[in-house]
Amino acid sequence: MAEEPIAQELASACIGPDGSAIGMPQLCGEWVGNQVFWLILTLVAIYFVLSRVALPRIAAILAERQGTISNDLAKAEDLKRQAExxxxxxxxxxxxxxxxxxxxAEETRAEIRDEVAKAQEDADRQIAAKTAESEQQxxxxxxxxxxNVEAVAKDTAEAFMxxxxxxxxxxxxxxxxxQRLKG
Incomplete structure (x- = not known):
């Protein structure tokens, strides 16, 4: 029976007689110190992993992206300037x-006006020449x-007489x- 008091001593409010946890072990007040120790150790390990490995990689990627964005903006400004x-x-x-x-168009109009004026002058000259010729005819x-009227009148008068x-x-x-023809 000596073992029973030791078992009872080891038994706590968080462990049942069969050795299983009673309720949620995280909420057991006797284990808080142990849980805080492991929490701090885990957080320190995560901090070192993040600060030494993950964050520098993320910072490099962000810097690269920022550089790419800056270069693209500079190219866009240059292309915009070229487009303007x-x-x-x-x-x-x-x-x-x-x-x-x-x-x-103005030169062509002037040339056409000159050609029309020349053509009109030529036509006027030709018309004047034809008119003069026609008037002579x-x-x-x-x-x-x-x-002929005089000759016909004389012949007619002679024939009439x-x-x-x-x-x-x-x-x-x-x-x-x-005398009669003169008036």
Whole structure:
């Protein structure tokens, strides 16, 4: 029976008679010191592992990412600046092209106006020449017609006088027709 008091001494409020824990062992007040020791030891081990291994790797990755981000931002700024310069150059080229197109259009209009003016002058000259030629032809036709009218009038007068049975001198008939034609 001597063993029983030792067993009772070893038995505590947290261990049952069969040696199993009663309730939650973490909440047993007799084991708190032991639990605090292992907690501190575990935390120190985690701290050293984190501070010597994990955190430097994470810091290196963060620094690398920050460098990549900085480089990408610098490249983006450079590309933005280049895009702005390209846009300015495009706008300038567009303005120059419009001005050049306007100049070419104005030159073409001026050339067309000159060609039209020349063509109109040539046409006016040709028309004036044709008009003068036509007027000469008309004057010649009128003169010829007047001569023909005079000749026809004289012949008609002579034929009329002959038809009436009156004898008339050709010179008298010509003088009477000339006098009548003059007015």
């Amino acid at each position: 310069e390209a846009e300015k150059a495009y706008e300038k080229a567009l303005v120059d092209a419009r001005a050049e197109a306007q100049r070419i 008309i004057a010649a036709i009128r003169a010829s017609a007047l001569e 002959g038809a009436l049975g009156l004898g008339a001198d050709r010179a008298e008939l010509d003088g009477a027709v000339d």
